[in-house]
Amino acid sequence: MTYGKGLRPLAALTALTLTAAFALVFFFAPLDADQGFVQKIFYVHVPIGIVALVGFMAGGVFAIQHLRTRDPRHDLRSYVAIHIAIVLALGTLVTGSIWAKASWGSWWVWQEPMLVSFLIVFLLYACYTPLRFSIEDKERQARYASVFAIVAGAFVPLNFAAVRMAEAYIHPRTFATTGGGIPGDMFLTFLVALAGIGLLFVTLWKYEMASKNATFKLRALRRTLAGDELAPARRSAAPTL
Amino acid sequence: MTADLALELRGLGRRYGERPALQDVTLDLQAGRTLVVFGPNGAGKTTLLRVLAGLLRPHAGDVRVLGARLPDEGWRARGRVGLLTHEPLLYRELSARENLRFHARLHGVAPGRVDEALEAVALRVRADDPIAELSRGMVQRAAVARAVLHDPALLLLDEPLANLDPAAAEVLEPLIGRSSGRTRVVTSHDPAGGLAEGDIALGLRGGRVALLAPVAEIDERRVRELYT
Amino acid sequence: MRRAVGALLRKDLLVELRTKEAVPAMALFSISTFVVFHFGLDRSSLDGSLAAGVLWVTLLFAAVLGINRLFVAEVEQGGFDGFLLAPVDRTSLLVAKALALLAFLVLVQLIAIPAFAFLLLGPSLWQALPELLAVAALADVGLAVIGTLVSAIAIRTRARDLIVPILLLPLLIPVVLAAAQATAPLLALDGAGPLPGRWLAILAIYDGVFGLLAYAIFDFLLED
Numbered sequence: 001m002t003y004g005k006g007l008r009p010l011a012a013l014t015a016l017t018l019t020a021a022f023a024l025v026f027f028f029a030p031l032d033a034d035q036g037f038v039q040k041i042f043y044v045h046v047p048i049g050i051v052a053l054v055g056f057m058a059g060g061v062f063a064i065q066h067l068r069t070r071d072p073r074h075d076l077r078s079y080v081a082i083h084i085a086i087v088l089a090l091g092t093l094v095t096g097s098i099w100a101k102a103s104w105g106s107w108w109v110w111q112e113p114m115l116v117s118f119l120i121v122f123l124l125y126a127c128y129t130p131l132r133f134s135i136e137d138k139e140r141q142a143r144y145a146s147v148f149a150i151v152a153g154a155f156v157p158l159n160f161a162a163v164r165m166a167e168a169y170i171h172p173r174t175f176a177t178t179g180g181g182i183p184g185d186m187f188l189t190f191l192v193a194l195a196g197i198g199l200l201f202v203t204l205w206k207y208e209m210a211s212k213n214a215t216f217k218l219r220a221l222r223r224t225l226a227g228d229e230l231a232p233a234r235r236s237a238a239p240t241l
Numbered sequence: 242m243t244a245d246l247a248l249e250l251r252g253l254g255r256r257y258g259e260r261p262a263l264q265d266v267t268l269d270l271q272a273g274r275t276l277v278v279f280g281p282n283g284a285g286k287t288t289l290l291r292v293l294a295g296l297l298r299p300h301a302g303d304v305r306v307l308g309a310r311l312p313d314e315g316w317r318a319r320g321r322v323g324l325l326t327h328e329p330l331l332y333r334e335l336s337a338r339e340n341l342r343f344h345a346r347l348h349g350v351a352p353g354r355v356d357e358a359l360e361a362v363a364l365r366v367r368a369d370d371p372i373a374e375l376s377r378g379m380v381q382r383a384a385v386a387r388a389v390l391h392d393p394a395l396l397l398l399d400e401p402l403a404n405l406d407p408a409a410a411e412v413l414e415p416l417i418g419r420s421s422g423r424t425r426v427v428t429s430h431d432p433a434g435g436l437a438e439g440d441i442a443l444g445l446r447g448g449r450v451a452l453l454a455p456v457a458e459i460d461e462r463r464v465r466e467l468y469t
Numbered sequence: 470m471r472r473a474v475g476a477l478l479r480k481d482l483l484v485e486l487r488t489k490e491a492v493p494a495m496a497l498f499s500i501s502t503f504v505v506f507h508f509g510l511d512r513s514s515l516d517g518s519l520a521a522g523v524l525w526v527t528l529l530f531a532a533v534l535g536i537n538r539l540f541v542a543e544v545e546q547g548g549f550d551g552f553l554l555a556p557v558d559r560t561s562l563l564v565a566k567a568l569a570l571l572a573f574l575v576l577v578q579l580i581a582i583p584a585f586a587f588l589l590l591g592p593s594l595w596q597a598l599p600e601l602l603a604v605a606a607l608a609d610v611g612l613a614v615i616g617t618l619v620s621a622i623a624i625r626t627r628a629r630d631l632i633v634p635i636l637l638l639p640l641l642i643p644v645v646l647a648a649a650q651a652t653a654p655l656l657a658l659d660g661a662g663p664l665p666g667r668w669l670a671i672l673a674i675y676d677g678v679f680g681l682l683a684y685a686i687f688d689f690l691l692e693d
Contacts (some may be wrong), residue, residue: 006615010595022484067689120594124639127632134626138258144622149685155640162671166650190477223259233259284556296553297693307548320556328547334487337479346476347555371487 003210007203016205019198021189029189038102043189045095047197049116053156056125060153063146075142076239078149080208082128084201089122113125113164120159124129124152132237142239146169216241247272247307247424248293254301255288255448262288263448266302272394277434277439278394279464281441284445286428287326290397293426294324307394315346317409323393325401325417329384332371337364338370348391358386363412364397378409384391389416396405396425404432432464470564473557477613482572484542491538492576493529499581502527503588507660514591523654524610525583528578529638535573536616537633539566540624549573552693563617563687571613578605597661601652604664608619608648613677615640618631620691647671 025043062078065071069180096115101107110116131148133142223230248270257265258389263285278286293299298312308315324330325441331340341355362382372380382405388396401417402410407409415421419438429435436442436456444452444467452459452466485491506523507513515523539541545551552562582605586594594601623632645666654662 025686029611067686120639120642126602126638130534130628131622131626131636134628134632136258143689143692144626147622147689151640151679151682154678155479158675158678159639159643162646164676165667165671166646213514230259294550294554296550303598316556319554322554325549326547326550326553328550330547330551332484332542332546335486343476343480344551344555346479347470347473347552349556349559352516 003213004112004205005210007206007210010206011203012198014196014199017199019190021193024189025195029186033209039100041095041099041102043094044146046094046114046190047194049092049118050194051197051201052085052092052118052197053057053121055081055088056121056156057153059085059149060080063149066142066146067150068142072139072142072239072241075146076209076212076241079132080205080212082125082149084204084208086122086125086128087123088116088133088197088201090117093122112165113160113167116167117160119138119150120163124140124155128152129237136235138240141237145239174222182209213241245272246270246305247274248276248426249305250302251304253289253292253299253304254260254300254428255285255292255297256300257288257422261448263292263445266445266450268443268450269367270383270424270426272424273420273422274440275427275438275442276441277435278426278428278443278445279430279435279467280428281450282426282466285448286445287399287466288448289445290324290326290399290426293395294322294397295319296324318395320367321394323388323396323423324434325384325388327403328397329372329380330385330387331372331380334371335387336369337375338368340383341386344387344390350391351461354390359392361412361416362386363409378405380406382409385413385417389421392425396421396423396427398425400428400430417462432461436461436464470558470561473555473561474565475667477552477562478568481565481569483586485569485573487630490533492573494591495534495573495577496580499527499531499577500584500588502530503585503593504511504655507589508673514660515589516656518649518653520590520592520656521649522571524582524656525649525654526549527576527585528581528608529612529641529645531577531581531691532574532616532626533634533637535570535577535625536620537630539570539620544624549691559688559691560684562691563621563683566620567617567683570616571609574609574612577585578609592656592658592660597655600655600661602662604651604655604669605674607676608644610676611644612641614680615644618679621687625690629685643675647675653675672684 017212023045027041029040029043031037031039059078059082062074062081066074066078096112096118097107100109100112102116110117128145128148132141132145136142220232246269248268248318250266250268253263253266254261254313257469266289268276275455279291288297292299292311295306295311295318304311307316307321311318323400331337332343335343338355338359341358342352344350345352359365362385363384364379364382367375367379372383374381378438385401393414394440400412405413417425427435427438435458439456440457442452442454442456443450444464445450446467452463487599503523505663505670506527541550545563582594582601617642618635619633624635644646649670651665651668654665
């Protein structure tokens with residue numbers, strides 16, 4: 001299976017959409033009455049957050065496929081999706097923190113459920129790579145990683161619900177972040193930004209899959225040529241095919 | 242698939258990481274016979290036993306143990322196989338009796354058999370002492386009791402007599418030896434003793450079959466060649 | 470299945486009774502932690518949400534001790550092999566271990582909660598004892614199910630003692646959250662408030678979802 005197919009047009013489309021989003025954010029979207037310019041970080045923070053969550057759950061779905069079919073390619077898909085999602089989650093935390101500092105004056109706020117939930121989810125998925133790395137047998141590593149990805153994937157929505165409930169109970173939410181109630185031009189900008197980040201995720205995913213695939217084919221070739229003299233692969237957290 | 246074949250292996254393969262632990266192992270073993278397995282350390286003897294026990298799935302080839310295809314039908318063979326390895330598979334804080342009772346319950350075996358088994362391995366006297374307090378030989382005897390408690394049709398023995406004095410070996414012979422009448426796969430490092438035990442000899446080298454013949458047709462020298 | 474769970478559970482309880490390793494250590498740890506909290510918070514009497522928080526955080530950390538050791542006997546003494554050879558449903562190991570862990574948690578809490586009342590709690594424990602026990606029961610089930618699952622994941626890795634806490638804590642945050650929220654009004658200084666049912670519902674849903682999930686995927690952790 002080649003992942004490189006269509007990568008170039010996809011990358012081009014991604015660049016185009018992100019540029020369009022950028023333009024919209026700075027030149028089209030109106031300034032927020034309360035928060036001013038800093039509110040624009042919302043167009044980065046929320047789309048990255050949403051795509052990260054979708055990425056985590058996609059990782060869980062690939063993991064279910066892997067356990068059902070035992071095909072290591074599904075494990076690779078899961079691994080790559082989760083990897084990119086972890087980076088995006090970190091980005092969500094950073095942009096959220098900047099937003100908090102600008103809006104509330106401190107680098108961290110417990111009142112914002114999305115931020116808190118992301119912290120918990122990030123702490124959980126931060127265990128993914130150490131877990132993989134600590135299991136040497138590649139097949140077992142893949143299997144255990146899949147179990148983890150499924151458990152963590154199920155955890156994500158439950159965690160968001162629980163934290164949201166807790167914060168609503170203690171700290172009533174004082175500013176809307178997404179969805180209904182925001183003006184049309186802001187919403188359009190948001191959608192374009194979301195599409196851009198989504199495309200970015202898919203592009204990066206395909207890119208990493210193609211790259212890993214090539215590495216495996218190379219190693220397989222080396223193994224055929226060198227036979228038993230091939231040096232054993234270094235211990236790693238990444239899946240092998 | 243013939244009904245009286247305890248083992249049918251066709252091209253069995255099992256990897257360990259990137260290296261093959263077993264490659265292209267093909268053999269048949271009739272019920273009631275003993276397969277004795279020779280080979281240097283790392284040749285794949287233990288891996289073979291563990292695959293036959295259903296603890297490791299085959300990565301390649303077709304494997305049938307007691308008529309059940311592994312791994313899909315592995316559940317059918319479970320409970321009919323007895324495994325004896327270097328690990329006694331006994332809980333050290335519990336006594337031999339408690340360990341055997343636990344295994345009996347797990348296997349759905351009548352509790353009365355526990356006393357019979359303890360008697361058969363001559364452990365009646367120390368049956369209620371924790372395993373941690375027993376000598377190596379006694380622990381091995383308890384392990385044998387555990388392995389045959391559920392009256393398995395197939396015995397997989399990894400150097401069973403390694404820790405035993407001749408007296409103990411004699412006690413255990415009717416349970417795990419040739420006279421037990423069970424189908425057995427026994428690994429051995431002793432060419433003479435091993436050949437005396439078996440009907441068919443299998444020699445493994447680097448995971449591959451280097452020797453496969455009825456015991457009557459070969460001698461010790463052929464076995465020793467495996468180790469050079 | 471039931472026979473296997475019964476056999477495994479009996480064996481685990483027997484080993485614990487014989488060695489007395491897990492429960493005393495967890496109980497002792499809880500009591501020491503209460504002392505640490507006294508000095509750390511510089512408070513002699515807690516009530517309301519602070520009391521609930523201290524109690525549940527302590528019980529959580531005590532649980533981690535037990536969870537770390539849950540499968541250690543199996544792995545060290547080749548017990549997995551013995552179990553894997555038996556003609557039983559492999560999920561029975563999950564059920565048995567979770568029940569054993571649940572039993573240990575209950576025993577520890579029977580000591581730790583009165584100790585908490587003795588050392589740090591301002592209002593009386595009796596003012597809402599049945600409600601408190603209801604919360605504890607649901608929270609314990611969550612701790613047991615997720616604890617067993619994480620323990621099983623970590624046990625065959627190289628860094629098992631380290632993996633357990635980092636994997637466990639995020640997964641148990643909703644449980645501790647719900648338990649503390651539910652307990653806070655029960656420990657109010659001016660008499661117990663009503664038990665907030667929504668948190669019990671959250672606990673029950675969480676327990677249910679992860680119970681089913683664990684049941685479905687546990688087999689995959691035991692194969693090779």
